Amino acid sequence: MMNKGITKRIGSIKFAYMSPKEIRKLSATKIITPDTYDDDGFPIEMGLMDTHLGVIEPGLRCKTCGGRVDQCSGHFGHIELAMPVIHVGYVKEIKKLLRSSCSECGRVLMEDEERDHYIEELEQLKKIGGDPLDQRALAKEISKAARKNKVCPHCKSEQRKIMLDKPTTFREDNTKLTPKEVRARLERIPDKDLIPLGLNPEVVRPEWMVLSVLLVPPVTVRPSITLESGDRSEDDLTHKLVDILRINQRLRENRDVGSPQLIVEDLLDLLQYHVNTYFDNQTSGIPPARHRSGRTLKTLIQRLKGKEGRFRQNLSGKRVNFSSRTVISPDPWLSINQVGVPKKAARELTVPIRVTPENIDRIKEMVARGPNPTERGKYLPGANYIFRPDGRRIRVTETNAENVAEKIEVGFTVERGLKEGDIVLFNRQPSLHRMSMMAHEVKIVPGKTFRLNLAVCPPYNADFDGDEMNLHVLQSEEARAEAKVIMRVQENILSPRFGGPIIGATQDHISGLFFLTHDNPLFSRREVVSIFSNLETENFPPSVEVEGEKMWYGKDIFSHFLPDDLNLEFRSSICETCKECKEKECPEDAYVSIEDGQLKTGTIDERGIGAFQGEIIDKIARDMGTDKAREFIDKITTISLGVITLRGFTTSIKDEDVPRAAMRQIDEVLDKAAGKVKRLAEEYVEGNLEQMPGRTVEETLEVRAMQELGKARDNAGKIASKYLGLGNNVVVMARTGARASMLNLSQMAAALGQQAIRGERPSRGYEERTLSHFKKGSLGAEARGFVKSSYKEGLQPVEYFFHSMAGREGLVDTAVRTSRSGYMQRRLIHAMEDLMVYDDGSVKNTDDTVIQFEFGEDGIDPMRSKSGKAVDMDDIVTEFKATKRRGGS
Amino acid sequence: MENIYDVSKLKWYYVRGIKMEDINVMKHRLVPEHRLVPVEKEEEILSGLHVSKDKLPKVLRSDPVLSQLEAIEGDIKEGRIIEIIRESKTAGKAKVYRLVVDR
Numbered sequence: 007m008m009n010k011g012i013t014k015r016i017g018s019i020k021f022a023y024m025s026p027k028e029i030r031k032l033s034a035t036k037i038i039t040p041d042t043y044d045d046d047g048f049p050i051e052m053g054l055m056d057t058h059l060g061v062i063e064p065g066l067r068c069k070t071c072g073g074r075v076d077q078c079s080g081h082f083g084h085i086e087l088a089m090p091v092i093h094v095g096y097v098k099e100i101k102k103l104l105r106s107s108c109s110e111c112g113r114v115l116m117e118d119e120e121r122d123h124y125i126e127e128l129e130q131l132k133k134i135g136g137d138p139l140d141q142r143a144l145a146k147e148i149s150k151a152a153r154k155n156k157v158c159p160h161c162k163s164e165q166r167k168i169m170l171d172k173p174t175t176f177r178e179d180n181t182k183l184t185p186k187e188v189r190a191r192l193e194r195i196p197d198k199d200l201i202p203l204g205l206n207p208e209v210v211r212p213e214w215m216v217l218s219v220l221l222v223p224p225v226t227v228r229p230s231i232t233l234e235s236g237d238r239s240e241d242d243l244t245h246k247l248v249d250i251l252r253i254n255q256r257l258r259e260n261r262d263v264g265s266p267q268l269i270v271e272d273l274l275d276l277l278q279y280h281v282n283t284y285f286d287n288q289t290s291g292i293p294p295a296r297h298r299s300g301r302t303l304k305t306l307i308q309r310l311k312g313k314e315g316r317f318r319q320n321l322s323g324k325r326v327n328f329s330s331r332t333v334i335s336p337d338p339w340l341s342i343n344q345v346g347v348p349k350k351a352a353r354e355l356t357v358p359i360r361v362t363p364e365n366i367d368r369i370k371e372m373v374a375r376g377p378n379p380t381e382r383g384k385y386l387p388g389a390n391y392i393f394r395p396d397g398r399r400i401r402v403t404e405t406n407a408e409n410v411a412e413k414i415e416v417g418f419t420v421e422r423g424l425k426e427g428d429i430v431l432f433n434r435q436p437s438l439h440r441m442s443m444m445a446h447e448v449k450i451v452p453g454k455t456f457r458l459n460l461a462v463c464p465p466y467n468a469d470f471d472g473d474e475m476n477l478h479v480l481q482s483e484e485a486r487a488e489a490k491v492i493m494r495v496q497e498n499i500l501s502p503r504f505g506g507p508i509i510g511a512t513q514d515h516i517s518g519l520f521f522l523t524h525d526n527p528l529f530s531r532r533e534v535v536s537i538f539s540n541l542e543t544e545n546f547p548p549s550v551e552v553e554g555e556k557m558w559y560g561k562d563i564f565s566h567f568l569p570d571d572l573n574l575e576f577r578s579s580i581c582e583t584c585k586e587c588k589e590k591e592c593p594e595d596a597y598v599s600i601e602d603g604q605l606k607t608g609t610i611d612e613r614g615i616g617a618f619q620g621e622i623i624d625k626i627a628r629d630m631g632t633d634k635a636r637e638f639i640d641k642i643t644t645i646s647l648g649v650i651t652l653r654g655f656t657t658s659i660k661d662e663d664v665p666r667a668a669m670r671q672i673d674e675v676l677d678k679a680a681g682k683v684k685r686l687a688e689e690y691v692e693g694n695l696e697q698m699p700g701r702t703v704e705e706t707l708e709v710r711a712m713q714e715l716g717k718a719r720d721n722a723g724k725i726a727s728k729y730l731g732l733g734n735n736v737v738v739m740a741r742t743g744a745r746a747s748m749l750n751l752s753q754m755a756a757a758l759g760q761q762a763i764r765g766e767r768p769s770r771g772y773e774e775r776t777l778s779h780f781k782k783g784s785l786g787a788e789a790r791g792f793v794k795s796s797y798k799e800g801l802q803p804v805e806y807f808f809h810s811m812a813g814r815e816g817l818v819d820t821a822v823r824t825s826r827s828g829y830m831q832r833r834l835i836h837a838m839e840d841l842m843v844y845d846d847g848s849v850k851n852t853d854d855t856v857i858q859f860e861f862g863e864d865g866i867d868p869m870r871s872k873s874g875k876a877v878d879m880d881d882i883v884t885e886f887k888a889t890k891r892r893g894g895s
Numbered sequence: 896m897e898n899i900y901d902v903s904k905l906k907w908y909y910v911r912g913i914k915m916e917d918i919n920v921m922k923h924r925l926v927p928e929h930r931l932v933p934v935e936k937e938e939e940i941l942s943g944l945h946v947s948k949d950k951l952p953k954v955l956r957s958d959p960v961l962s963q964l965e966a967i968e969g970d971i972k973e974g975r976i977i978e979i980i981r982e983s984k985t986a987g988k989a990k991v992y993r994l995v996v997d998r
């Protein structure tokens with residue numbers, strides 16, 4: 007059955023070599039002169055711009071088909087080469103053939119029986135469905151087997167070794183083989199002997215790999231451009247073809263007049279060079295051909311290959327309309343489902359609306375308002391274009407709006423600007439997972455940036471240091487429906503990557519909820535009003551009476567936003583994992599217990615509402631639906647920001663202050679460790695260091711030193727931490743998971759610790775030492791990159807140097823990692839892009855071969871799993887307890 | 896076939912000097928359990944999987960596990976089905992099937 011719009015269907019594609027005969031048949035004209043245009047600017051007959059090859063200038067007609075610029079897609083021509091040259095693309099194949107066939111009689115270098123056996127084997131391989139790669143591998147093996155025979159079994163002539171001088175020169179022992187000789191040898195190989203060597207003689211003859219005729223692409227493939235000055239600028243391919251024609255002409259003349267062999271040979275080599283660079287201007291072993299300006303020419307291979315090549319840039323790459331890109335900025339008052347679109351973009355991006363009897367009046371009214379309507383200064387969507395059923399397009403302007411509106415009929419299509427609530431796709435590169443492109447609802451905002459809620463930063467991996475994002479406007483009703491159901495932000499709260507929430511609070515959201523819930527503080531009426539002021543609500547949590555004043559507990563405020571039937575128990579981020587958890591009696595208020603929507607104990611922090619780990623978000627999204635989850639995230643982040651705004655939140659260098667006594671203690675610990683390392687080094691020098699199993703003495707020393715110094719840094723950090731409690735904002739951030747870590751803090755307050763290069767202490771630089779002012783062979787802590795200072799104290803010059811070494815390594819590593827993982831990703835996607843999960847749970851590829859019998863072996867959708875597990879036992883226990891508490895059974 | 900080297904008991908072994916035929920790969924801790932599916936049961940299994948034989952993943956006849964299986968089951972022709980029971984991180988045990996092909 008033919009599908010609509012498909013006139014022809016490709017049955018199969020066969021790849022073969024082009025014979026000289028075929029090239030001449032295909033050619034519209036022979037090209038002989040290197041000149042392109044005559045003095046009047048007209049293309050010269052039998053030149054490279056001959057109008058038989060198609061036309062690029064309007065007004066001219068193609069001499070082959072009579073078509074004009076937009077009708078004729080061009081025709082090939084050909085150049086008769088004065089002497090044959092090797093085709094660079096086939097040198098490997100030619101080498102293989104020359105080596106496995108007889109230099110005298112051309113037969114494959116094996117007995118007929120052996121040859122027939124191999125032909126049979128290839129036949130068999132094809133029958134069981136061996137793909138072309140398997141066939142090629144077998145053919146390669148066969149030719150290797152043939153090469154082993156140093157004497158031809160047919161004519162008994164001795165075979166000499168054939169070498170390839172890159173890129174295109176063949177040598178036999180030490181005599182050069184001319185392309186002509188190569189071609190003669192390839193011609194001698196009989197058809198049947200080609201089969202075991204992997205060539206199909208029905209479509210291919212090996213001598214075609216040596217060029218005697220060169221195909222010239224149509225001018226439409228290599229159009230010349232006219233500069234403002236009136237000068238013509240030719241395409242790189244044309245330049246290269248001119249070179250080939252010039253040398254070809256000189257070679258023919260010299261050969262015909264019988265010039266000395268040396269001159270002819272040189273010219274042949276030059277012709278070979280030009281033909282090589284015409285195909286591939288990056289072949290190793292020869293200098294690339296350059297433009298007069300010094301720029302390397304882009305020839306055939308360069309047009310196709312690589313990221314900017316025809317395949318990846320133009321065939322796999324698609325460009326679209328109805329999209330825009332700008333810088334992003336945060337907007338905590340937006341819902342996670344929304345995206346802020348600036349007016350300017352909203353006017354330019356359009357949605358097509360079909361005019362129907364139902365909407366015609368409204369549409370007429372809208373169009374009559376013109377392209378940039380406002381209502382009391384507020385944005386209103388306008389219409390930019392209307393399309394008549396015959397395809398004609400009319401632009402709506404300020405002046406013609408009313409006229410155009412009158413003419414609108416049912417069946418027209420009107421392109422209107424965005425309005426609030428429109429569904430659009432929002433995307434940030436690199437698009438590494440499906441949450442990198444989600445559907446948002448439009449909200450018109452002032453300014454020139456796209457805005458998004460901070461809770462959707464994690465899935466996009468976005469921040470606001472200049473990041474840009476793309477926005478695409480959906481153009482059909484089906485697309486909008488589909489996007490709304492499966493791509494909307496709230497439908498992507500749970501990630502299929504790890505079976506937990508990927509959308510949730512970060513940074514200040516987490517600190518804010520810590521201050522709201524930790525140790526259950528009381529808030530006054532004024533404070534509660536301030537906290538709630540950004541929320542449109544008339545509902546307030548229950549209050550308590552304290553000294554005659556109405557007061558509110560933080561945990562009650564938080565519980566106000568929890569669904570009534572929520573039951574959950576987990577440990578907060580601030581939990582110190584005591585040996586024996588006292589659960590609800592935790593002195594740190596680190597055990598969260600929610601009973602029927604009431605936060606009884608515990609502090610809400612990253613483990614509660616954070617992206618990646620938020621238990622509460624996870625539970626709500628899983629059990630109560632995405633609407634509830636979205637509502638919860640929207641409200642609780644707003645409240646959190648209310649709290650943190652009220653309290654204020656800052657950090658200064660004071661937060662790294664540690665009492666003098668503690669600093670002395672830290673110094674002691676560090677000095678002691680340095681002393682220990684010194685002793686270890688001495689033991690090593692004396693030869694008394696006890697070797698660890700499986701390690702050399704040197705390795706033992708390094709491992710023990712690293713251990714000692716690592717311990718010292720940890721201990722220094724611990725001493726500092728003793729004086730840094732939850733009254734310190736940096737500690738709050740680190741412990742709640744809002745930002746940074748205790749390690750960062752101890753590096754600021756106590757000591758930086760050992761700097762590592764490739765996981766080891768720095769050891770190179772100068773002879774037997776790292777820096778010139780250390781003693782040769784010094785192995786102590788200071789000489790091998792141990793930093794006693796903290797960031798607050800400031801680093802000694804030598805310490806700073808080691809720190810820079812480690813810092814440089816970090817930068818290089820990230821650069822290398824991202825590029826490598828990007829390439830890995832490309833390959834993985836390519837390998838798996840058309841696998842599909844069927845309704846019986848199996849995973850199959852496009853020819854229905856089974857890849858997995860059951861998706862993931864367990865058939866579990868990771869998005870609906872709990873961290874990859876199908877069953878969440880903790881949750882079942884909590885729910886059971888809740889049922890019992892309610893007196894149920 | 897006599898097994899000189901019992902791989903299951905070796906922590907480290909050196910490939911040099913040991914012939915492949917002397918190693919029973921089926922005893923290796925990383926090689927899952929393989930079974931030959933009886934011809935009578937093939938139809939049942941294939942219909943359960945909703946696939947035809949040629950759409951199964953393949954295993955080569957030259958696979959070391961197959962030569963071990965042949966020692967027990969006798970000659971295994973092209974077109975037979977092998978059942979593999981794998982330890983699975985997600986499902987505990989997972990059954991998969993392979994079609995025997997020549998080579």
Ligand SMILES: [Mg+2]
Nearest residue numbers: 469470471473
């Ligand atoms: Mg950024």
Ligand SMILES: [Zn+2]
Nearest residue numbers: 068070071078
């Ligand atoms: Zn034409």
Ligand SMILES: [Zn+2]
Nearest residue numbers: 108111158161
């Ligand atoms: Zn011969």
Ligand SMILES: [Zn+2]
Nearest residue numbers: 581582583596
């Ligand atoms: Zn605890």
